[in-house]
Amino acid sequence: MIHKTAVIDSKAKISSKASIGAYTVIGPNVSIDDDVKIHAHVNICGNTKIGKGNIIYPFASIGNDPQDLKYNGDETSLIIGNNNKIREYVTINPGTIGGGGQTKIGNNCLFMVSSHVAHDCFVGNNVIIANNVPLGGHAHIEDNVIIGGNSAVQQFTRIGKMAMIGGMCGVVKDVIPYGMAFGNRCALHGLNLIGLRRKDIPNKEILSLSEAYKEIFKTENLSENLANLNNKFNNNSLVNDIIEFINKDKKRPICTPYSS
DSSP, rough: OOOOOOEOOTTTTTTTTTTEOOEEOOTTTTEEEEOOEOOOEEEOOSSSETTOOOEEOTTTTSSOOOOTTTTOOOEEEEEEEEEHHHHHOEEEEEOOGGGGEEEEOOOEEETTTTTTOTTTTTTTTTTTEEEOOOOOOOOOOOTTTTTTTEEOTTTOOOTTOOOEEEOEEEEEEEBBBTTEEETTTTTEEEEEEHHHHHTOOHHHHHHHHHHHHHHHHHOOOOOHHHTOOOOTTTTTTTHHHHHHHHHOOOOOOOOTTOOO
């Protein structure tokens, strides 16, 4: 159902199974799939593709120009997956040419009130971003991450899968998978043990991961610690996820227990 006051460009591709509320404005290069519910007073523009089952709440702004002074009307895009909840006053920008040209969001995410996804970000699946959290440009957020309210993620920062970020935290360094980080400028405070248990990870693997964590971060010299890591952890996929994350090319340093 499309409300009679909605303003939808004739070139937009809107599923007959989508619902669009009053005074919503949709631009010509927007594609909206089945079972999407868009509430009143939403603005969607740019080269934006919205998958199935998403719910977008009032006063969200989706696909408007990146907040990047280098942006000059380039043909870039925003891809949103399926079954996401995008709450009031959320803003999500498309990519820029310099950043690969695309912002991409996965499935089953929750973006709470006034959160922001900047240009060229990647957000995985089952991510929860709480109220007033901005993701700076080029941020990379892996699956099952939770970011607490009023935190801020600096541009080019990575947050590994199933990490948890506390509230009111400045994330200026990469946070490892399964990590728990908080503080004014976030420091690592162990592992997201509750999250691991909720995902039914066997206790044996969690205990092994905890032991490896102590070895990886026993000093500030991560390279030396990894080189000396006991090979008994080789078959633990959780440990391997952390090692791969640390060794991967990166723009930011790794958040450690010694971070400040």
